[in-house]
Amino acid sequence: MSPGSERTKETILPLQLLPAVDVVNGQSVRLERGQARSARSFGDPRKAVADFVDAGATWIHLADIDAAFGRGSNAALLAAIVEETRETGVRIEWSGGVRDEESLLVAIGSGAARVNLATSALADLEWAAGAIERFGQRLAVCLDVCGAALSARGASVEIGGLWEILPVLEKAGCSRYVVTDVARDGAMNGPNTKLLREVAHAASAPIVASGGVSSLDDIRGLRELVGEGVDSAIVGKALYEGAFTLRQAIEVAGDQNLQLAGNRRQDPGRNRQTEKDAAAPVGRANS
Numbered sequence: 174m175s176p177g178s179e180r181t182k183e184t185i186l187p188l189q190l191l192p193a194v195d196v197v198n199g200q201s202v203r204l205e206r207g208q209a210r211s212a213r214s215f216g217d218p219r220k221a222v223a224d225f226v227d228a229g230a231t232w233i234h235l236a237d238i239d240a241a242f243g244r245g246s247n248a249a250l251l252a253a254i255v256e257e258t259r260e261t262g263v264r265i266e267w268s269g270g271v272r273d274e275e276s277l278l279v280a281i282g283s284g285a286a287r288v289n290l291a292t293s294a295l296a297d298l299e300w301a302a303g304a305i306e307r308f309g310q311r312l313a314v315c316l317d318v319c320g321a322a323l324s325a326r327g328a329s330v331e332i333g334g335l336w337e338i339l340p341v342l343e344k345a346g347c348s349r350y351v352v353t354d355v356a357r358d359g360a361m362n363g364p365n366t367k368l369l370r371e372v373a374h375a376a377s378a379p380i381v382a383s384g385g386v387s388s389l390d391d392i393r394g395l396r397e398l399v400g401e402g403v404d405s406a407i408v409g410k411a412l413y414e415g416a417f418t419l420r421q422a423i424e425v426a427g428d429q430n431l432q433l434a435g436n437r438r439q440d441p442g443r444n445r446q447t448e449k450d451a452a453a454p455v456g457r458a459n460s
Contacts, residue, residue: 240270
């Protein structure tokens with residue numbers, strides 16, 4: 174390896190990996206293309222979380238699929254996992270069905286390091302903007318994309334177009350976006366890097382890539398986007414199907430302990446993240 178290539182390798186920032194644990198009826202499952210009927214069970218979510226912690230995870234994406242599709246809740250189980258994981262130092266990203274004041278406060282109250290606001294919550298942009306203002310970096314917004322439209326999976330509400338909604342979220346000061354190409358979620362056909370780049374270039378906050386990761390080459394490709402604003406990736410089905418191990422993925426993605434402090438864009442002027450007081454007064458509920 175030439176000295177120049179060594180320097181290039183050293184300047185590539187690590188990609189934060191979030192192994193996914195999706196929960197249906199108390200069990201860890203994986204979905205294909207985000208469809209509830211495609212769920213396949215993989216056993217105890219507590220064991221899945223513990224295994225990922227043992228393999229070197231520093232973040233875990235923990236999703237309540239029943240809540241996401243409006244057919245129940247695993248909130249008590251998720252909260253217990255958050256508490257049990259706390260002493261390991263691993264951070265939990267709580268996701269699934271956080272679309273109104275009640276579900277938001279349950280998730281925030283669990284102590285999860287970050288909570289993902291569901292795409293369906295964007296049907297009430299005024300409430301969503303208020304939640305972003307109150308909870309700052311503890312709140313990310315899911316952008317589930319189907320074509321150029323936002324898709325409210327699990328809810329029969331119209332959201333609107335991605336490029337119409339994104340400026341509103343930017344104005345509200347959203348600190349992070351979780352971007353999913355619904356057609357690729359769980360399909361293991363590669364991430365939509367074109368979409369990720371487009372959103373990253375239009376947004377001032379960092380992006381979590383979600384959906385489609387099927388190989389270590391996909392992780393290498395996403396790592397190349399870190400300097401453009403895609404600093405993290407959720408990895409799910411590929412791990413459960415044995416395409417690669419989390420340890421192998423981390424070797425490709427880079428030192429996860431460095432990422433624990435949080436990568437920022439190489440252009441700091443585009444990053445408007447601010448710390449908010451999570452104990453701010455509670456606003457109105459959204460039904």
